[in-house]
Amino acid sequence: MKKYLYVIKTQIIKSMTYEFNVYGNIIMQTIIMITSAYFWRALYKGQGMVGDVDAESMLTYVVLSSVLSVLLITNVERRIEKSVEKGTVATDLMKPINLFGVYFAEDIGAVIALVFQNMLPILIIGSLMIRVPVMADVHDLPLFLISVIESFLINWLIAALFGMIAFTAVNIDALIQVKKHLLRLLSGSIIPVWFFPAGVARVLESLPFVYIYQLPLSIYIGRGTRAEHLRQMGIQSIWLVILAAAFLIAQKKAAGKVMVQGG
């Protein structure tokens, strides 16, 4: 366990060396927040509630979605791609430490660094320019935090499973982009799926993606009853277990593949 903590610490140090990179994301998130805010304000003009949500809650949703997006930045796909390309994965596999454990610890470390470098600035910008994102009911806080942790894990597992494609395909740059944008669309991070046609929404609710963004955000803005939230968190947990199982199986196969090819 101590080794992984040290990997986290090392990653924090590493993340601090690329200070310049993080400004790009702040600017991008600011643009997304502001355009989304204009969009929702225009849509809500003269309307009290749309899809059980009022305009103010929707703006909270926008700001918090950007804040949450920082926690959901993963590097594991790129990390696998790079180490396969450079061939360092072969020597990495020689060390007495689980390779994916290292990747996970690295992503945790990166996120910790980003909380200060990225999340706080975005929260401040969003609060000043759009709305201070106040939670609808503070009693939901524990539920919200648990669902965020689960959404972090689901998001990471999807990324890791995705990254394993690099073990055979080597270059997955384009795929990473497609996955990133598809995930933003399907997870309700920009437009909640309750605005989609009922049939589409139902399909999306049976997929894991909405449990990455939309579920924690719904809990935060207080859309739906607690019973509904608990039911959805049940589905979230089921997806977490399924993805974890798929990951564990794929991980074994992937390591064997690298061993045979030798990078």
Next chain:
Amino acid sequence: MIDVKNLSKDYVLKRKEPGLRGAIKGLFRPDHRIVPAVRDISFHIDPGEIVGFIGPNGAGKSTTIKMMSGILTPTGGSVLIAGRDITKHRKEVVRNIGVVFGQRSQLNWDLRLGESFELLKHIYQIRQEDYDRTLDEMDRILGIGEIIDKPVRQMSLGQRVKGDLVASMIHSPNVLFLDEPTIGLDVSAKYALRKFIKEINRVRKTTVILTTHDLGDIQELCERIIIINHGQIVEDGNLSQIVDRIAPYKTLVVEYYDEFAPEHDRCEMTEHKGNVARYRFMKKDLTAAEVIADLSKKKTIKDISIEEAGIDDIIKIAYES
């Protein structure tokens, strides 16, 4: 220390036909071809040996070293390190092995060198006093004190290779594999690297297996060489014995005052250009002194020098076979 038995490795190559049609055909019906890289090789290495693997590019040296260090799974045969099979007991065996690949680094690009070492210390769970002792020793041999606080991305190749060597020794392995460690290094960096290998072999009795194209590495470091060509062992044994067997001759270069050069009945004149003639003689039949004495009876000699058959002759002969 190391037992290699009937080791072999086949690579599956996808052959692609040229042009767009070939590319499309390759998508649906890839043409697989099996290429043997290493064929049925066996040898034994004792603790504390320094063994040089030599052979032309693509001969199977790196593939062999990768299988020995557990990076590649062999198609057939086995590798035992300290009595344990590397494919079966990988986790334990790997703790006993250090690896340096000259062309790729295991150091972390964005970290200072010392931070990379600290990370390895935690990964291998090395006690602080052991870690300090190792670093002190490495600093004494390689002088890494001045680069320990430097980020790896700012290092020269020579410094980076030094860093990689130290990184491979942090967990004090008994066996060290070096795949073309001196590639691209300048003279002083090469010298430092050779000194390092000699020192850890002398002080720690580390077994060292290295592949190289540098004849200086072999001459200075290896008592034993294994020559590999076309995936098979061509020669395996003591360096000077192999030299004596494959090239048991010396060449005497004689300069006269004019263009006439006398023959010697037990030497072969291999070259005669201007005032200079080259005489090749077998070491077991003649000494250089006898040849000089015989020749100087026939003609006045201006200058002489003796050329030993070197490791390069051996390699040329072995590679061409």
